[in-house]
Amino acid sequence: MKADPAVQRRLLDLAEADAELARIEHRRRTLPEIAEIAAAEQNERTKRDAQVAVTTQLGDIDREVKRQEKEIDQVRARTEKDNNLLQSGTVAAKQMTDIEHEIETLKRRQGALEDDLLELMERREALEMDSQHADAELGKAEAAVVDATQRRDEVFADLATQEARATERRSAMLPEFPDPLLALYNRVREHKGTGAALLRSRRCGACRLELDRVVISQIKAAAADDVVNCEECGAILVRTGESGL
Incomplete structure (x- = not known):
């Protein structure tokens, strides 16, 4: 030839x-921001899972608190009913003894339930702190993804400009050959x-x-x-x- x-x-x-076009394409494929985004997204998923886990535990303990409070209210209501019955003066002596025994049992039951409720509330307080920490960590992880993505897109935009110029220069040369x-x-x-x-x-x-x-x-x-x-x-x-x- x-x-x-x-x-x-x-x-x-x-x-x-x-x-130059090959270098641009290679840089586009191998930008450190791409690996950084992948790592940041993985970290975000991990932090989101942690947040969901804490939120789930909070929901479970809130339901347990409500159940405990309801049971305490029931015990209190039964105790109040028995006290009213004793004060009414309409019960026989044997029945009065049974009612007094039941009241004592209800008081012990109420005390145990209130102790359990206090323990639940302490656990909930700790979980609430864990939840706030998980929210903060997730916020940081989300911000890291946004930051890395923005930096990648800025580089992509710059590479696109360089690519357009190189492509235009190449196209202008082709008729010469x-x-x-x-x-x-x-x-x-x-x-x-x-x-x-x-x-x-x-x-x-x-x-x-x-x-x-x-x-x-x-x-x-x-x-x-x-x-x-x-x-x-x-x-x-x-x-x-x-x-x-």
């Missing part, structure tokens, strides 16, 4: 635009990563390998408009005064 030497040299500009040369360049780039590179001091600018004497002799003997490729990586070798031929 043949192509004007000046056109071949322009392949270096095209290769640089493609390299004959279709066969451009097809060869794109094919090599697709398979090898770099479509064209400068031959500098007998070294390929793509694979960085120094070419042996036989290959250098062949390249030196080639016409200026001949398109030559690196035998190692396949990149189109652009020859200039720096090539060492």
Whole structure:
């Protein structure tokens, strides 16, 4: 294949635009903010689970408190009823003894229930503090996700601007290249990563390998408009005064 030497040299500009686009895409995929967001989201899920667990425990203990309070009210009501019956003077002596015994039993029962209720309230107070802590931790975790996401999006926006400029620059160059040369360049780039590179001091600018004497002799003997490729990586070798031929 043949192509004007000046056109071949322009392949270096095209290769640089493609390299810039590749760097942009690589950075987009490997931004540290992406891993940071994943870690922050995992932490947020952990903190949310902890908050839900504490909230569930609070709900359970609140129901237990209500049940305990209801039972205490029932015992008090029964005690009040028995006291009223005793004070009415309408009960027989034997029945009065039974009622007094029941009142004593109810008092002990009420005392035990009130002790249990006090313990429940102390547990609830501790859980309430745990809940406030869990809320604060979740808030921090959510803020970390928002912060990392915002920083990622800012970088993405900057990369998108750079990508648009490089793409525009590349598109403006394409009409300069004959279709066969451009097809060869794109094919090599697709398979090898770099479509064209400068031959500098007998070294390929793509694979960085120094070419042996036989290959250098062949390249030196080639016409200026001949398109030559690196035998190692396949990149189109652009020859200039720096090539060492």
